[in-house]
Amino acid sequence: MLEGVTPRAGQGTELRADAVRNRARILRIAREQLAAGDTSLQLNAIARLAGVGVGTVYRHFPNRHALVEALSAERFRELIAEAQAAVAADDPRVGLHRLLRFALDRMLDDPDFAAVLESAADASAQTSDMRAELDQAVTGLLDRARLSGAIRDGVEAEDVRRLLCGVHHAVRSGGGARRDLYLDVLLEGLRPPR
Structure with missing residues (x-):
């Protein structure tokens, strides 16, 4: 299983390559936001900065706490x-x-x-x-x-x-x-x- 990936019901343990890239990009943007002093970690803002849809962020991280855990x-x-x-x-x-x-x-x-x-x-x-x-x-x-x-x-x-x-x-x-x-x-x- 990929590090930090939680399979959901009906989902296999492997993510598609584009999903892996999107997840990594979301985490990178979130880390950059934290490093810049923005601790809010607003999922909508992270989606915009990562260049992915809001739904993509919520599929990987259903809430702020899930993102913080990752x-x-x-x-x-x-x-x-x-x-x-x-x-x-x-x-x-x-x-x-x-x-x-x-x-x-x-x-x-x-x-x-x-x-x-x-x-x-x-x-x-x-x-x-x-x-x-x-x-x-x-x-x-x-x-x-x-x-x-x-x-x-x-x-x-x-x-x-x-x-x-x-x-x-x-x-x-x-x-x-x-x-x-x-x-x-x-x-x-x-x-x-x-």
């Missing part, structure tokens, strides 16, 4: 790789701290990526697959951390993601200078009760 795929893969590296760290608590810092930095740098991580539902199967892969790595890390006595029982990968989203919100709402403190508070809260 644009965030590379960052998601980076986060998965960092989570897998954290699992392999000698000290799982150090690995978890490094992973949380990495994820928070990417979320602060890219609010659309943060929105994808915070979202309760995914627009594409690719995002759902990446979320499952991330959760699997984080679950492995949490299991190692629990065995070493560094993490309390009952904390799951989804809990860590939600808590990190809370730290992200706190930092974005004016606590930028307190980012490290907030991360430390989160990590301390994950420890077993004394």
Whole structure:
């Protein structure tokens, strides 16, 4: 299956060559818009700039969130790789701290990526697959951390993601200078009760 392509009912997994080119052009224009400071990602405007019909854009990306997910795929893969590296760290608590810092930095740098991580539902199967892969790595890390006595029982990968989203919100709402403190508070809260 092509990267970032979600087959729809009655549609095969392969896109025609012109559809692949159109999708790539739409993503390129969307990235250019973001780089130019236009975060609205209005699908009609992107269609016009890409030189394709509005229907073409909506066939690939039925809404802004679906487009944002596609644009965030590379960052998601980076986060998965960092989570897998954290699992392999000698000290799982150090690995978890490094992973949380990495994820928070990417979320602060890219609010659309943060929105994808915070979202309760995914627009594409690719995002759902990446979320499952991330959760699997984080679950492995949490299991190692629990065995070493560094993490309390009952904390799951989804809990860590939600808590990190809370730290992200706190930092974005004016606590930028307190980012490290907030991360430390989160990590301390994950420890077993004394």
